[in-house]
Amino acid sequence: MTNKQQSTIRIRFFILLFILGSWLLVGTQSVYAQDFNLIVCGTDALGECTLSDLVTLLQRLINALIIISTFLATIAFAYAGFLLLTSGGNEGSKTKAKDIFIKVLMGYLWILGAWLIVYTISSVLLRPGFSLISAL
Helix, strand or coil: CCCCHHHHHHHHHHHHHHHHHHHHHCCCCCCCCCCCCHHHHCCCCCCCHHHHHHHHHHHHHHHHHHHHHHHHHHHHHHHHHHHHHHHCHHHHHHHHHHHHHHHHHHHHHHHHHHHHHHHHHHHHHHHCCCEEEHHH
């Protein structure tokens, strides 16, 4: 198999994987802000936005981005696995696949670490009775 044929197969596989993954992510429904519960203002009796609403919005937005990054990391891992399986003894392809694995894993671990820090801080800010003025 020539390099051009391998490249064509890889591109087709990646496109198919992207389409299948997009279909699984979205399903048969449209995705709206309400699906991720991103609309948080106006939930109190006065209908006003407060600092608590802003923190809740940021927390939900970050959770939605974690879901999307998990989906993208899964696609990248599948692509790297495909490259590794189709390398056919070619050391360059194996090295490229391993580099993709390592980079995606490191990036995903950074994302999860950042999420853990933000989640911990925001859970303190959303604790009932917490006030920035009384903390000073």
